[in-house]
Amino acid sequence: MANLRESIGLIACAAVLAAPLVCRAQAPAPTPGALAVLEGANPVMDGRWDVTLDGRIGFPRGRLKVGEFPTGSNKSGAGGAPGTLLRLHTLGIDVSEALEGAVAFSVTPRDAVRTSYLYYFLNGSSTPRVAVVYNGQEFAPGQLRTNADFSRFSLAYERTLRTRPVGERLIGSAGLTYVSLSPTLTGHRKSNGEDFYRQELPVPILGLRWDYPLGQRLLWQASLAGGALPRVDSLRNEGGTVYLQQSHADAGAGLAYLLGRNAKVELGYYVTYFFQYEASHEDKNLFELMDNGVQARVTLRF
Secondary structure, eight states: OHHHHHHHHHHHHHHHHOOOOOOGGGOOSOOSGGGHHHHTOSGGGGOOEEEEEEEEEEOOEEEEEEEEOOOGGGOOSOOOBOOOOEETTTTTOOOEEEEEEEEEEESSSSEEEEEEEEEEEOEEEEOOSSOEEETTEEEOSSOEEEEOOEEEEEEEEEEEEEEOTTSOEEEEEEEEEEEEEOOEEEETTEEEEOOGGGGOOOEEEEEEEEEEESSSSEEEEEEEEEEEEEEEEEEEESSSEEEEEEEEEEEEEEEEEEOTTSEEEEEEEEEEEEEEEEEOSSEEEEEEEEEEEEEEEEEEEO
16 A cells, blocks of 8 residues: 555656646647647747656556476476466555656657657565465465566657647557566565566557547547567577567547646546567466556656
8 A cells, every 4th residue: 555655646746747738749730719729829839859757556467477397408307387377466466556758759740759668566465375386486385575567668650640620630650669577576585587578579569549629728638559479489599499479558548638838737547458478498488467547647848
């Protein structure tokens, strides 16, 4: 609960200290009348840089499994350990926290390049009544701490696909995302982690965002993005060729309010899905996350 209170406080502070405006990088020409504030009639909005800070609190579900099968000189007659299938809930991970920062540069009034960095906090403590096998190591029953934090770096090109005189916009995006994941279990004075990131590859992502003005300063926004890699050769070798399968999906909807002519705050609901599976003669590793919750976002324009 302490982490939850700290996260709520962090998001509240972010909402007070910063403010975004609608990204001119995807805006059409200004429209007359009350919607001028939304469409950028104010010369202050002529800047090309857009900086955003996003905070999230969610309620995750998912699973983690790491198997180890010694090969070659590491094999000593044992057949290996497939690993215990661990649910995030049973590991004590009931609340997720995330922070994301993004910077966009407007190439033209309709086109932008955006880069973002997301860090996910997934920590928990549990007391399993049975032994847990993870990455070839057995943890006896008792207190077990889990750190499944991961980071995600994304780069995307955005373009306004459709606009209407009322200020409605449909924005498309295409890019790549890369996740760095290394979940670790600690207990009984020993620790074991698996470097998922060593087999990761950039994943192509396509997305859509819909903006619909509800008034001079109020805006409805909805977004959907996702991408996947089928079972592919990761170009890594660990006891043989490592094959990778990975999927991403993100959706969100909420309200945005413009604070003056160059600032915006947003509050909404999000859903996130992430899946990664690695397989070789030596490893069979699985991580899956399904998360949903509330998010607050602020952006500055200059």
